[in-house]
């Protein structure tokens with residue numbers, strides 16, 4: 001079974017207006033509320049691909065109720081730990097530019113945290129756990145890392161979509177895949193990356209440090225995959241970008257779900273790319289129809 005972990009889910013409140021003027025009253029042309037959070041997005045993409053998975057995390061209050069109901073309506077399996085405090089609301093403003101205002105997240109009690117972590121005891125070697133998204137203030141920086149140790153003791157696999165020191169620390173535990181974007185990769189090593197050669201050079205370091213597969217996403221410029229034997233490059237298909245929020249999560253979902261099913265990294269990369277672009281070309285996350293429409297447009301070449 002694949003489990004996704006979203007410790008800090010959200011309602012994504014999407015607001016569209018022609019132009020945002022700071023310091024004035026702005027009127028929306030359109031708004032929408034969607035269940036959000038990176039792990040939840042991964043779960044929704046896995047579901048679109050017909051892959052069985054369960055979403056874990058913390059949900060509370062009227063906002064948490066909205067997220068739970070919206071997900072359950074789609075038939076997604078969930079097992080969220082209930083909390084007293086309200087799940088956050090993240091504001092996504094689509095005006096002359098895309099601006100995001102993400103909440104810090106609710107306080108968790110010791111009992112709530114203990115109830116959540118107890119679930120990891122039942123994992124087996126057949127499971128994959130995908131951690132994605134920010135921590136809430138009441139969780140220590142080592143929260144993911146401590147759970148990853150439990151996962152590895154059980155012989156299960158894990159994927160982690162995070163940045164900085166929290167990512168570097170997990171590499172010796174051999175994540176199935178890591179996917180920084182090109183800017184996050186530069187920040188990780190405190191360098192400027194001026195060419196694809198530079199990106200590949202630093203991407204390879206993540207592999208040497210323990211990652212089983214490395215994806216580097218580059219938004220409208222496509223993506224790279226670095227494996228032990230080869231480096232692959234794909235240019236993104238052209239299309240009208242409607243909402244790129246969640247493109248990275250979609251790529252993780254497409255890659256991990258397909259890899260878990262086929263053990264074929266190239267096929268997994270193909271699905272990861274298709275899911276990422278399909279989301280960028282959709283209002284909400286991509287659905288199965290959009291993903292299947294984009295798949296034949298994905299071209300991957302070996303990068304030498």
Ligand SMILES: Nc1ncnc2c1ncn2[C@@H]1O[C@H](COP(=O)(O)OP(=O)(O)OP(=O)(O)O)[C@@H](O)[C@H]1O
Pocket residue numbers: 181216217218219220221222223236237238239241244245246247248249251272273274275276277280
């Ligand atoms: N404008 C775009 N056009 C086509 N494909 C895109 C576009 N933006 C993203 N994609 C696809 O989705 C993949 C992931 O996108 P991106 O690099 O923006 O991830 P990210 O930075 O993690 O995104 P986010 O944090 O917004 O989810 C890209 O590698 C690419 O394949």
Ligand SMILES: O=P(O)(O)OC[C@@]1(O)O[C@H](CO)[C@@H](O)[C@@H]1O
Pocket residue numbers: 008010012035036037038041090100102132133134135245246247248249
């Ligand atoms: O604040 P975090 O946890 O880093 O990111 C949360 C978030 O921006 O990520 C998703 C898109 O990737 C959204 O659904 C959600 O609002």
